[in-house]
């Protein structure tokens with residue numbers, strides 16, 4: 001189905017989760033098959049029109065003006081192979097669908113904090129999941145990518161048959177093709193010891209920081225300072241308060257989990273404590289990310305280290321959600337099959353999120369305050385449109401990898417058709 005700006009469903013079709021930034025294409029191809037994707041890319045290539053892809057609109061890295069927008073929300077489907085321990089998804093599939101399909105086999109994917117993010121958009125950008133310290137990035141566990149490249153050919157790409165493209169797609173996100181299907185590993189995780197601890201005292205962030213110094217890789221955690229609105233939908237103790245929310249996912253036993261968390265619980269009174277045995281199918285309750293579309297702005301800094309002074313930068317930033325995610329473990333190691341995901345040296349990710357379409361000063365202010373501990377790198381999945389400068393995109397990769405990506409781009413997409421994304425310009 002092709003939708004132009006005069007069509008009554010144009011606005012609905014181009015609108016996703018992120019309301020602050022939207023594509024304004026000349027024509028939308030609402031695809032239902034890989035063949036439709038080929039038609040859309042061929043249409044764009046014949047007219048030298050830029051191509052954007054949207055699954056859920058959680059990312060929107062570049063508000064594409066004109067050109068072609070391919071929406072994949074109708075191209076969904078999951079197949080689980082319990083023997084092989086893998087799943088295959090179609091382009092527009094959300095994590096929630098994979099979690100549900102894998103759970104009956106005692107398997108879990110490397111999904112992230114929000115179940116409605118698309119598997120493909122998340123994985124191509126790296127994919128920092130709730131079990132990330134144990135298993136690494138989602139992109140580290142991809143087995144095959146089905147993709148329509150800029151020449152409008154549909155191919156199945158694996159490590160063996162197109163090493164360069166397979167390497168670039170896993171980390172280089174939408175710059176190298178429109179993915180129609182993805183095959184990846186699942187993991188034998190039926191339940192977690194997981195949930196959240198909610199404190200009223202900002203100093204709980206310091207307690208969390210100290211606690212992360214010595215954690216096993218089986219435990220992945222983050223802390224967010226959240227100014228909650230006073231709304232009935234929230235649990236009563238959180239309403240209208242600025243709350244420190246510690247998020248925990250541990251794949252060991254409940255008894256070991258209780259022991260590990262004891263020092264943090266000892267910090268002081270909790271507003272809420274939801275930690276306990278948790279089926280992976282309910283893992284979205286660990287973060288409780290918003291599910292309603294909204295205008296939000298995000299920015300982030302990758303850190304070598306998180307000293308108390310870095311934590312203190314968040315104390316006065318009352319208008320933002322400020323989050324620190326603990327990295328390291330498997331995230332710091334190269335995967336068996338190399339990919340383009342960069343910045344494996346970062347120990348923490350500091351993120352800030354504000355509501356509304358404007359970008360308030362708190363983003364630039366915290367970026368500056370955290371500079372002494374910053375690696376200088378960026379994580380592609382968290383580079384928002386407002387901060388997606390060519391330098392920020394370059395900073396998502398090592399210098400050597402960026403040069404390799406640019407070279408590949410000049411071979412595989414010399415006209416830079418796939419540029420309404422975090423584009424990597426071809427060389428020359």
Ligand SMILES: Cc1cc2nc3c(=O)[nH]c(=O)nc-3n(C[C@H](O)[C@H](O)[C@H](O)COP(=O)(O)OP(=O)(O)OC[C@H]3O[C@@H](n4cnc5c(N)ncnc54)[C@H](O)[C@@H]3O)c2cc1C
Pocket residue numbers: 016017053054055056057058059060061062072091111112113114116117118119120121122124125126127128129173174175177178179180289290381382420421422
């Ligand atoms: C509430 C929230 C929670 C999040 N939590 C996490 C998290 O825990 N870990 C994490 O790593 N990230 C997280 N993210 C970031 C998220 O993973 C990225 O924004 C991701 O790109 C979203 O993918 P999408 O397809 O759902 O979004 P979209 O906006 O639809 O797409 C974003 C981009 O992904 C690429 N893309 C999507 N589909 C295709 C395709 N078929 N072929 C080629 N390229 C494609 C394109 O470049 C596109 O512009 C979160 C974002 C939000 C808003």
